Amino acid sequence: MTDPSALLERHRPRLVYDAQEAYFADSAAIWTDSPTNELRRADGTVIAKPPTLTLDYLGTYPAQKGDVIGDRSRAxxxxxxxxxxxxxxANRAYGHARRDRNGRLWLQYWLFYYYNDFKILGNLLSGGKHEGDWELVQIELDDDERPVRAVFTQHREAEVQPWDRVVKHGARPLVYVARGSHANYFGPGTHWTGHWVDRADGKGPRIDPALEIVETDTPKWLHWPGHWGDTKAGGPLDSNSPTSPGSRRHWKDPLALIQQATPTRPAPQTPAPKTSVRREGDALVVAYEADPAATQLVVANRPADSEEPAQVTTIDLASPRGEITIPAQSGDDDVWTSAVAPDKAPSDSV
Structure with a gap:
């Protein structure tokens, strides 16, 4: 049998981001090490802050289920x-090899994002944002160690596809990451899951995250019983901040995620705006003409050919025509603009 670490590395996913994505999958240590974060009990008592608060610390102190790590700055x-x-x-994934209840080997790739941000979905959702975000890509292997199918998490559900229908880069799946929500899709476009609308245009950076191999029981922070964020659901479309990977049923039995798999359906989409950009000193002026039904405009910019997250600016539209001024990131920025209308997915980025 091939070393599971070698199999995990062989099929390590390539993440294809949306052009307007502001958060990338990074080390989970961004949540413990952030100088604005603190570990608290359910009653608000502060237990630890950086530099005491680390990933290793989560596995050593007397933890409780009600513990949370929250960002007090909200920035x-x-x-x-x-x-x-x-x-x-920057750019990390956690690889975990695990056999299911039938003895089949699965490769799991856990991805952590600092924030789940639905602000770019405009008025379609009244909630959905939350601190911390754990996502998962997993691949089933047959007895000859060949991939059979892949399962991608999407909000509270997942999507499954046979391996021959997965878009790949060599032996590695391409994962199209939805704008803001970080739901994982098998292709670019607008996706309606029955509860959520996602836009994953595939026009952003394509990142090969560095892989950290983890075991079922170690490191201990993977089983920390608290929440990676202090967000609490306030409505039917909201979500609590997530729990640790080791607390999920599919951590020990990957087939549990299959039971959540659902087919995706097409979603209505906002027409793309017409735009032009000019430079004024250290600023960029974006002139736009949006669909009359559009209520928000989203402008994202990053240095040309950069593989960094975008700087994202969202404005409420009082008129379908106008200009917005944003700070330039470099002497030569790529600028992506999309529009959002009620009850529709964001437009394509132009």
Whole structure:
């Protein structure tokens, strides 16, 4: 039998981001090490802050289920950007090999994001944002160690596809990451799951995350009983901040995720805006003409050919025509603009 670590590396997914994505999959240590975060009991008592608060600390102190790590600044994009800029945190995935109840080997790739951000879905959702975000890609192997099928998490559900229908880069699946929500899809486009609308245009950076191999029982922080964020659901479309991978049923039995699998369906989409961009000093002025029904405009920019998360600006539209001024990131930025209308998915990014 091939070393599971070698199999995990062989099929390590390539993440294909949306052009307007502000958060990338990074080390889980961005949540413990962020200087604006703190570990608290359910009653609000502060237990630890960085530098005492680390991933290793989560596996050593007397933890309780009600414990949370929260960002007291609420400046999520700025905090995530500062940590992602440090190579020791940027672009990570956690690889876990596990056999299911029938003895089949599965390769799991756990992905952590600083924040789940639905602000770019405009008025379609009244909630959905939450601190911390754990997502999963898993691949089933046959007895000859060949991939058979893949399962991608999407919000509270998942989607399954046979391996021959998965878009690949060599032996590695391409995972199209939805804008803001980080749901994983098998192709670019607009996706309606029955409860949620996602946009994953596939026009952003294509990232090969570094892989950290983890075991079923170690490191201990994978089984920390608290929540990776202090967000609590306030409505039917909201979600609590997530629990640790080791607390999930499919951590020990990957087939449990199959039971959540659901087919995706097409979603109505907002027409794309017409735009032009000019530079004024250190700023970019984006002129736009959006669909009359559009209520928000989302503008994202990053240095040309950069593999970094975008700087994202969202404005409420009082008129379908106008201009928005944003800070330039470099002397030569790529600028992506999309529009959002009620009851529709975001437009394509132009």
């Amino acid at each position: 999520y994009e700025a905090s995530a950007r500062a940590l992602h800029a440090q190579p020791r945190y």
